[in-house]
Amino acid sequence: MALKVDYFVKETGRNLFRNPWLTIATVVTVFVAILLVGVSLLVRSGVQNATARWQGGIEFIVFMNPEATPDQIDSVARDLSENPQVETAEFKDKDQSYAEFLELFADTPEFTANITPDVLPTSFNVKPSRVDPELIEGLVLQFAEKPGVREVVAASQAIREIKSLSDGLSTGILAAALLLTLAAVVLIGNTIQTAIFARRREIEVMKLVGATNWFIRVPFMLEGILQGVVGAIAGIGGVYVVNGIVERRVQQADALSLLSSFVIKSEDVFTISIFLLGGGVLMAAIASAIAVTFYVKV
Amino acid sequence: MALKVDYFVKETGRNLFRNPWLTIATVVTVFVAILLVGVSLLVRSGVQNATARWQGGIEFIVFMNPEATPDQIDSVARDLSENPQVETAEFKDKDQSYAEFLELFADTPEFTANITPDVLPTSFNVKPSRVDPELIEGLVLQFAEKPGVREVVAASQAIREIKSLSDGLSTGILAAALLLTLAAVVLIGNTIQTAIFARRREIEVMKLVGATNWFIRVPFMLEGILQGVVGAIAGIGGVYVVNGIVERRVQQADALSLLSSFVIKSEDVFTISIFLLGGGVLMAAIASAIAVTFYVKV
């Protein structure tokens, strides 16, 4: 077996360098696919961060006084759950509020330094039964009166529109990412089939000399996977570059709260990269396995 | 020459069908590239329509009374142009306002039916020297007082944010479209080089039998162009499908003014299609010409 590993490594390396155009074609294909998928995911995560507070169809938030008694909170909770015009109401205790607060203001530590969970209000995120300005206004007025309630904040028309827009955008980007992944699989598969096609006579000869199918297949598969890895790494590099450009633009923008909350956390970028690398390699492996099985028959 | 045309047609057709995988690979590549470029352009045009009113960095609009006298209009115009805090001020007469009005409310004819240019106000689209809420507020108050002015409307914070976001989005999408076009050229070029690579021995033989370079090149170029055309047509079909889906989603959305103004006019789709077809074919032709020249040397 030691010999075989030797042989496979030698053979794969040789194939890669003997047909530089095919190699470049595959790597470029994978690079483009990975880059596009990566950028789609980045944008998606940025948009989600920017509208995090308004995800899940929340239409208004009932903030309690930080000093509200448990009784007052229970009473509001009961009223909300019994009101037929309210679809869902989700309670956020001090710790949850604090966590959310920290997350929202992660880039301005001077803001978060002096805040402890104690001073934060608890709140209810409320989704009414219908998106109807009048109904929402009625509810806002009604709950603002309750004892222990500090303030009721309704998503303004503008925020609702942005949320709706960004929901559409997210869906669109997800669809695009899926389409691109599919395209990448097709392109990688095709590239490998093309490579095999270009060497079909060689494969023919190998079989006639007594090579088993796997002996012929393995170098092609390794080649595909290696190209996938190189393309994926280049694509991830591209994702980092795009992310850098976006970050610079966001920082340059006037301190408009919405655009500047379009941040992509570096751990998100890392997760996306790992996902892309794994996905790219898996894609390349599957595509080459299919191509190779399809073509290299006795 | 009659014979040559014969020969080229025969040869091209044969190549296309003799190497189905290569053909499919190229067509898929072109299809994906064209589809993505097309969708990018569509989104761009939709976003532009949705924020048309606030393009060009206008920060507030001075609406005159429909009955304002020319003198009053001139006076306001002079004040605007002399004010150091105003960068630009663009006058819209009744006809221009009417045209813009018709465009903005194109989908609600019940709204536009009873309006004539006469009843519409003239207006100034003003861009202040800095984007500074206080400065803008001052200007708004100052001009609201002038004789003949009916109302001064400043872009609200939310609109400004949306505009800024959509500017970023437009730039991003344009960059993505450029990247994709580049990728498509690379992929097409590579695919044709691969095709030539797979048939390099045949080309060798053709030359030894006395074929001129052009005799060998033309079928490859025709092949590339034909694949470009098929891929582009499929891509354009894809663009129409995506457009249909978006339209359906927009119509289903709650009548939120912003999202529903995200319309893509069918003449835009048509223009984009023509552009894509021409671009795709040109791209394929250039890519094949380069690939073919590069490879088919004596």
Added chain:
Amino acid sequence: MIKLDKVTKVYKGEVVALRDAEVDIQKGEFVFLVGASGSGKSTMLRLMNKEESPEKGRIWVAGKDIAELSSWKVPYLRRNIGTVFQDFKLLPNKTVQENVAFALEVIGRPRHVIKSQVPAILELVGLAKKLERYPHELSGGEQQRVSIARAFVNRPLILLADEPTGNLDPDTSLGIMKLLDRINRTGTTVVMASHDRGIVDTMRRRVIELDRGVIVRDQARGVYE
């Protein structure tokens, strides 16, 4: 060792390349296949290593009915059969040395065996100085000799040689024939298609003559015609 029982091979449903062929070749025999161009010599050899399958009849090689061999076993059959192809079938991306080594690599021979056997066999066919060349850098006759070396190198039970001297001058041909004879004397069964009258007449071995796919002569110590 090789037995054909009423074997008929039809290409594309119309070209009868071989008709009811009956051949029985014993272990250690040396057999010439002769006949005009297109008479079916290569077809018969291709049937023996399962490169083609017959339309009718059965073929036994080394005691096994090769029609019943499952497809993953075919490589193992072929490893017992060395083949010199009429069109050489060298791997264009491998050097002379690697082409020959390939036949040993596929059967998993250890590296030191390959290192010693490959140059030895190439020395034997007179290519000791061209180990690092690629096939397109060789003359026609040299390519043919690489093909011969590859077929020999793993000491197969059976050697099928399709006009192995077609591109060689008389002197080199003689050398190759001596080599084939020596191989044959160590017990290897040799089946060789040839149209070289001189060689067939000198060797005086069993001759099977084909005429448009039909065996018209099977003679123990025959001549070309």
Added chain:
Amino acid sequence: MIKLDKVTKVYKGEVVALRDAEVDIQKGEFVFLVGASGSGKSTMLRLMNKEESPEKGRIWVAGKDIAELSSWKVPYLRRNIGTVFQDFKLLPNKTVQENVAFALEVIGRPRHVIKSQVPAILELVGLAKKLERYPHELSGGEQQRVSIARAFVNRPLILLADEPTGNLDPDTSLGIMKLLDRINRTGTTVVMASHDRGIVDTMRRRVIELDRGVIVRDQARGVYE
């Protein structure tokens, strides 16, 4: 017609395939190139149609110094030279008929000429029934005959034939040699590499013998050795 003046061909800077070759072939001559495998026969033929370029010396074909030919003119040189390649060099994606027709298509012959000449020449080499076959569906000798037909079909001034009977049985070879002879008698200059002693000895034409790249014999009505 063809003149080599002190021509030396070195492959890869080290393999001297031809050394100081001096050859002068008149219009209408019939010349055999003989020599051992690897002695430089194919190289000499490849130099004549500018498939290779010499390291030293000059080559005239049909009165022109071919080193001075600009690259776009090379195809026109080759149209005057029919070549039978040692490895046939048929186009795998074209049928027999199309392979032969290709040589006429590249020089822009009208369709009706192609329609009549192609089957005629294929009839002559005995392939009238195999017009629609692809190269891989032919026997070795049949492929060689397609290559011969393609080289003949446009009645070139010069015919270069590299072992054109290497894959043919004696009878078919004889037929081909008769054809070559007939072609030669119509004024075509023929240069043919061969290792077939029988043919060379029977024809009794000019023989040039090569030994490791050096011309060791140039005899008017020579024999193989």
